[in-house]
Amino acid sequence: MQDDLLKVLLTEEEIQQRVAELGQEISRDYKGKDLVAICILKGAMHFMADLTRHIPIPLTIDFMAISSYGVGTKTSGVVRILQDLDASISHRHVLIVEDIVDTGLTLNYLIDNLESRRPASIKIATLLDKPARRAVNVTTDYNGFTIPDEFVVGYGLDYNELYRNLPYIGVLKPEVYK
């Protein structure tokens, strides 16, 4: 798998340290609040698992699976819910846990969708932010790393469902997806 990478963008240590910092920040902000952390599958699975272990306050966890990319590296703008939440989020404080914000279309759709369920609040934690290709205005509340406009894989992020199991984040060689 390593041979398919152009370079490592974020090492395992860098990711773990930043995720711990975000966890502390989130714990301070949500102390005494009824928090539900929503993991957006599949890309945010590692981020969610590590992040919530750095949030030592009561919270519940739920999952939502959506598809924004088909096969390939370009966003379609069409978002589909593949798996919905188990529980109601009405009057609860929602933290969306996302892997990466690119055009922002996915998050935009998601926020609209979740807002209609009347939560007490919605905030966004994203591990990566790729502002170069933003097509809609979305504001993230907790941002791990701002990265350049390159297609990245690892730590949950895939290309054609592969590379999610890398413990770090790397840039894929363009010839791999051409």
Ligand code: 5GP
């Ligand atoms: P957006 O709707 O913001 O354009 O895209 C969000 C989704 O696209 C992310 O949740 C992620 O699944 C996928 N995505 C965007 N950029 C990348 C990238 O560089 N690498 C990978 N693996 N997925 C990406």
